[in-house]
Each structure stands twice: as C-alpha cells, then as structure tokens.
Amino acid sequence: MSTAHRLLVTLQDSGFAERDTTGARYELGPRAYQLVHSLFQQFDIRRASLPTLKHLAELTGETAVLDVRVGWFAVRMAGVEGWREIHPGAMIGRTVPLAESVEGSAIFARLTEQDQERYRSWRGNDAAALWPTCTVEAPPVTGSHFVLDPARDGRHGTLSHVIVHESKPLASISLEGTGPLHVPNPPRELLAEVAGVVTELDRLVAANPDLANDPFAHVDPDLIQLMPTPDTAILGDPADVS
Amino acid sequence: MTDTALGSADVPGREDASQLIGNKATARVLRLLGQLADGSQSYGVSELSRKLGMTKNMVHRALATLARHGYVIRDSSGSRYSLGPGILQLGAAGLPELNLPELCAQFMRRIRDTTGETVTLAVPSGRTAVTVSGMRGRGTLARSVPIGRVIPLHISPAARAILAYLPDAAITDYLEQPLERFTESTLVEPEEIWREVKSIRERGYATSLGDHWRGTHGAAFPVLASDGYPHGSITVGGPVERLTPQRLDEVLPNVRESMDELNRQSTVYSSSHAAERA
Numbered sequence: 001m002s003t004a005h006r007l008l009v010t011l012q013d014s015g016f017a018e019r020d021t022t023g024a025r026y027e028l029g030p031r032a033y034q035l036v037h038s039l040f041q042q043f044d045i046r047r048a049s050l051p052t053l054k055h056l057a058e059l060t061g062e063t064a065v066l067d068v069r070v071g072w073f074a075v076r077m078a079g080v081e082g083w084r085e086i087h088p089g090a091m092i093g094r095t096v097p098l099a100e101s102v103e104g105s106a107i108f109a110r111l112t113e114q115d116q117e118r119y120r121s122w123r124g125n126d127a128a129a130l131w132p133t134c135t136v137e138a139p140p141v142t143g144s145h146f147v148l149d150p151a152r153d154g155r156h157g158t159l160s161h162v163i164v165h166e167s168k169p170l171a172s173i174s175l176e177g178t179g180p181l182h183v184p185n186p187p188r189e190l191l192a193e194v195a196g197v198v199t200e201l202d203r204l205v206a207a208n209p210d211l212a213n214d215p216f217a218h219v220d221p222d223l224i225q226l227m228p229t230p231d232t233a234i235l236g237d238p239a240d241v242s
Numbered sequence: 243m244t245d246t247a248l249g250s251a252d253v254p255g256r257e258d259a260s261q262l263i264g265n266k267a268t269a270r271v272l273r274l275l276g277q278l279a280d281g282s283q284s285y286g287v288s289e290l291s292r293k294l295g296m297t298k299n300m301v302h303r304a305l306a307t308l309a310r311h312g313y314v315i316r317d318s319s320g321s322r323y324s325l326g327p328g329i330l331q332l333g334a335a336g337l338p339e340l341n342l343p344e345l346c347a348q349f350m351r352r353i354r355d356t357t358g359e360t361v362t363l364a365v366p367s368g369r370t371a372v373t374v375s376g377m378r379g380r381g382t383l384a385r386s387v388p389i390g391r392v393i394p395l396h397i398s399p400a401a402r403a404i405l406a407y408l409p410d411a412a413i414t415d416y417l418e419q420p421l422e423r424f425t426e427s428t429l430v431e432p433e434e435i436w437r438e439v440k441s442i443r444e445r446g447y448a449t450s451l452g453d454h455w456r457g458t459h460g461a462a463f464p465v466l467a468s469d470g471y472p473h474g475s476i477t478v479g480g481p482v483e484r485l486t487p488q489r490l491d492e493v494l495p496n497v498r499e500s501m502d503e504l505n506r507q508s509t510v511y512s513s514s515h516a517a518e519r520a
Contacts, residue, residue, distance in 0.1 A: 016272055034342055034506065035279045038325060073330075075330055215324065
C-alpha cells in the first residue's frame with residue numbers, strides 16, 4: 001500500500017476524507033468541514049450577524065452574506081439565500097484576497113493607507129486593482145455607505161456595507177443578486193430600509209466591543225496564508241511525526 | 243524522506259512498520275485536531291496529553307507539525323493552542339451545500355434498522371412541515387411514508403419538533419392565527435402549545451399526542467442548523483400496539499445517539515434560506 005493510500009485510509013477512518021460518489025476519488029470529509037465551522041464559531045461577529053442576514057434576505061429576496069477580514073483575506077463565514085427564483089448561492093467558506101472581490105474591496109477601502117501599502121507588498125502587485133464599484137449613500141441614514149457593483153452581463157450584482165470597529169474594518173455585509181438593488185441607481189426607499197437593518201448591527205457592535213474579537217489579531221497578517229501553495233501538505237512529511 | 247526511505251515492499255518487514263508508523267502518527271494528529279475543534283477554544287499541552295491519552299512528547303510533535311502549516315496557533319498567552327487560520331483553507335473554495343435528505347439518509351437507515359420502525363424526514367415550509375423522504379419499517383405492518391404530506395406546525399410530532407426550535411418570535415407569530423384541530427387531542431390554545439414547546443426543548447424530542455393519526459406512536463427529533471434553527475425533523479413511528487411508550491423508551495438511547503451524531507454534521511450548515519415576507 002502506498003504512503004498516499006495509507007494516509008487516505010487513515011483520513012477516511014477519521015472522517016476527514018471520503019470517497020466521492022464514483023468511489024474512485026477522494027474528497028474532504030465532514031470532519032474537515034466541521035473544523036472550518038468550529039473556527040467560524042470563534043468569530044463572535046458571525047453569530048451576531050445571523051439575524052441581520054436573515055432579515056436582509058427576507059426583506060430583499062437576495063442572498064445576504066458576511067465576509068470577515070482574516071489577515072489580508074475576506075472569508076465568507078455566513079450567508080442566507082434569498083427567496084427569489086434565481087439567486088446566488090451563499091458560498092460559505094469562500095476565501096479571497098481582499099482586493100479581489102467586491103466584498104473584500106469594500107473592506108480594503110477602509111484600511112489605513114499604511115495597511116493598503118502592506119497589502120500591496122504582500123500581494124505583489126502595484127495597482128491592487130479593486131473591482132469597479134461605486135459608492136452609494138442611503139438617505140436619510142447618515143454615514144451609511146454602501147459599495148455597489150451592479151449586475152451585468154449575466155453576473156449578479158453586489159451591494160456591500162462595511163462593519164467597522166474602532167475605525168478598523170472588521171467585516172462586510174453584502175447583498176448579492178439581480179434584483180432592484182443591483183442597478184446603478186437603486187431605489188432610495190429600499191436602500192434606506194436596508195441601511196436601517198445594517199445600522200442596527202453597527203450599533204450592536206459599537207455597544208458590544210467583544211463582538212469584534214479577532215482570534216488571530218496577534219498574528220502578523222503577512223504570515224496568514226489561506227491560499228494553497230504547491231508545497232502545502234496538510235499533514236506535513238510523515239518523517240516529522242513518529 | 244521518500245517512500246523508499248520510509249520503507250518499501252522490497253525490504254521485508256519495513257512496509258508493515260512504516261505503515262503502522264504512518265497511520266498511528268497521522269491518526270494522532272487528526273485526533274488532536276478533532277479535540278481542538280470540540281469544546282474549549284484553546285488547550286495546554288498537559289490538557290491535550292490527558293484528554294487524548296498521548297505523551298506530552300507526542301502532543302508537542304503533533305502540534306509542531308500542525309503549527310508549521312498554520313492549522314494550529316498559540317494564543318496570545320503563548321502557552322495554549324487553538325485552531326489556526328490554515329484551517330480556513332479547507333473550506334476556501336466554498337463549503338459543500340447542504341443536501342438534507344442525503345445527509346440524513348445513513349442516520350435514518352440506522353434508526354430504522356435499530357428500531358424496525360418507519361423513519362421519515364420533514365422540513366419546514368412556511369406554516370407547515372412537509373415530509374420529503376422516508377424509510378418504511380420492517381415487517382408487514384408499518385407506518386406509511388407519506389412523501390409530500392403537508393401538516394400544520396402544531397400538529398404531529400414531526401411538525402412540533404420543528405416548531406419548538408423556531409425563535410420565540412416566530413412561534414408567537416404562528417400562534418396569532420387560528421389553529422386547525424384534527425382530533426379532540428390537537429393542541430390549539432397558545433398556552434398549551436407553549437407548554438409543549440418548553441417540554442420538547444427540555445427533552446430534545448416531541449412525542450405523539452394522538453393529535454393527528456390514531457393508532458400510531460412515535461418520537462420526532464429536530465435536525466438543527468448552526469444558528470439553532472431547524473433544518474427539519476426526523477420521526478420514528480409505528481403501530482401503537484408494537485411501538486408502545488415502554489418500547490419507545492427502550493429504543494430512545496440508540497435513536498438519540500444517531501441523532502446526536504447527525505446534528506454534529508447538520509450544524510455545520512446554517513439554515514440558509516429566507517422565507518418570503520407575506
């Protein structure tokens with residue numbers, strides 16, 4: 001039996017891997033996803049945002065998602081799918097460098113210039129080109145800004161609001177879909193309703209600073225690598241564990 | 243080290259030894275990861291050593307391997323370990339979406355085989371519960387599997403097991419409208435229903451009250467989402483002459499064990515769909 005096969009059998013026995021429906025290939029098993037879920041639980045903003053996400057999804061019919069900043073990444077930790085016939089999936093777990101998604105770009109835009117520079121050095125590109133977005137302000141709620149990437153060319157639109165704690169961007173709450181909110185000039189009344197809902201979460205975070213906890217706050221963001229690299233091995237070299 | 247260095251079929255005995263080493267060491271690492279995922283957020287080395295029955299040396303080595311790849315980090319105190327950001331890589335392409343009937347199937351089969359009775363899965367839909375899958379009990383006489391049956395949330399164990407795990411505000415909304423009565427035992431008064439909800443939450447399951455079909459008895463357990471909302475409920479039920487309350491008490495521990503295991507998996511997923519506002 002090859003080393004790889006032995007490892008796969010052990011992973012399978014522990015629930016970290018399983019055979020796919022063809023029986024010929026392996027994929028991550030439920031225990032692996034439980035690990036991800038356990039880690040999500042450590043971010044209190046996730047639990048706090050769930051009622052807001054449900055409220056937004058019910059109000060608009062769009063998919064409401066929470067992307068949390070982890071290092072230089074936006075990690076989707078929660079989502080509620082909308083009731084519209086056609087809507088995007090929640091894609092929970094999706095992990096993208098900050099400036100490479102609308103939700104992440106909204107967070108990136110609220111970083112200090114120093115942190116934006118650090119991101120560019122880390123990512124190795126000069127422009128750190130953000131998604132083409134525009135800012136909309138929802139009256140009459142002062143300070144309630146949204147970043148909007150309208151739907152076009154068969155792609156859904158995204159409307160994002162950044163949750164900030166002590167001037168640092170913590171996460172973004174976004175609505176994804178193709179409905180009335182995702183046009184260049186969304187209806188003001190609907191936007192105001194959405195703003196009212198997200199403002200409640202802003203107030204909750206402001207009143208409960210513990211909700212902004214970051215279990216990785218003590219880790220240098222440059223060292224947090226969430227994209228697989230060619231030399232990444234989940235369990236390392238067998239010689240290292242004996 | 244390469245496979246050859248570790249051991250190969252060309253070296254008698256070496257392959258068995260390396261196989262044992264590879265499996266045991268990998269299994270230790272996985273057990274440690276599993277422990278970090280359960281319960282407390284961080285652990286010290288001594289604590290892990292005690293809980294896992296490993297020497298401190300083994301724990302240190304496993305932690306070192308995991309830490310090298312970011313799967314484990316020391317907390318800010320420096321003396322305790324918790325899951326690290328590298329874990330997020332496992333879900334980076336997006337976690338699989340929930341297929342509730344598929345997830346529940348193996349547990350429903352286990353419950354059916356243990357009890358011999360019919361097992362069904364129902365999901366919430368507005369003010370009702372809908373039966374979406376099921377496995378018929380063994381023997382010629384068994385409860386049916388009524389796929390597509392729609393029942394109000396206050397009637398039958400399957401529906402009440404869903405109702406009880408909705409948020410209180412949602413239950414209040416539900417009770418504001420007049421409730422249908424199926425039999426003289428159907429609970430329709432809000433106070434009665436709230437008492438039953440409390441009872442279900444304390445027990446962890448709902449039982450028959452004779453409020454729907456006569457002649458059957460059973461118990462229904464919630465299948466929960468990460469936010470505590472019910473994905474649905476699983477009911478085991480049969481003829482009351484066979485599945486007496488005493489018989490149900492006998493089989494409940496096994497059923498509960500299966501449901502606990504199912505809920506460990508189902509709570510990975512949030513209740514991901516919003517209902518359209520009326």
